[in-house]
Amino acid sequence: MTAKAAFKDEIANHFPTTFMRRRHDGTADLNGRLHNYLLEQEKRERNKLVGTSNVGGYHSDTQLLSGKDEAIVELRQMIFDGILAYAGPLIDNECAAPPEETNLRLWGWCVIMREGDYNHQHMHPDANISGVYYVTMPKVMQKNTTGQPHGCISFVDPRPRANSMRLPNQHSAHAINPEAGDLVVFPSYYEHSVTPFKGPGVRICIAFNAKIV
């Protein structure tokens, strides 16, 4: 009888996609101030929706985070802190060696959606790190915990050939049902979309890009 060869398995995940969801506590006051500021901005500033992946709703220009309003300054720091926490694991996962210098250029914009508005699948060109901070989420989303949540953000498998011969029940998307105060951060190439929600309320978020320069 032939002896079985000994073996040792090493299982690794090659090219994983680094994703962070940071849940903040105690942001009710900040979110309230951002909510009011952004709804005022919607009235004050022209809608820059045309040419974006959004269908319906309001899209500010991409200089929003350069604003002097106290709430925007506070949020900008929170986003910056989140990006810094995310950048370490991202660089560990993606790079052969860390960059000698890391200077970040950050820019962002707000998106205000109401019933029926949605966001086509897209990625963020010309950036390295992207993300979203959630200011206000309609109640209809908070109640929805199963199935396909309304108004969720959904990320698709970024591996171009992973869906050509699928395993049974293979994941093809990850849906996140965010809450106000959540910050999500992901690589800019990670394609995502936002499904419409039904019912009253407003969905307000601030999306951003960061580029290592």
Ligand SMILES: [Fe+2]
């Ligand atoms: Fe996006």
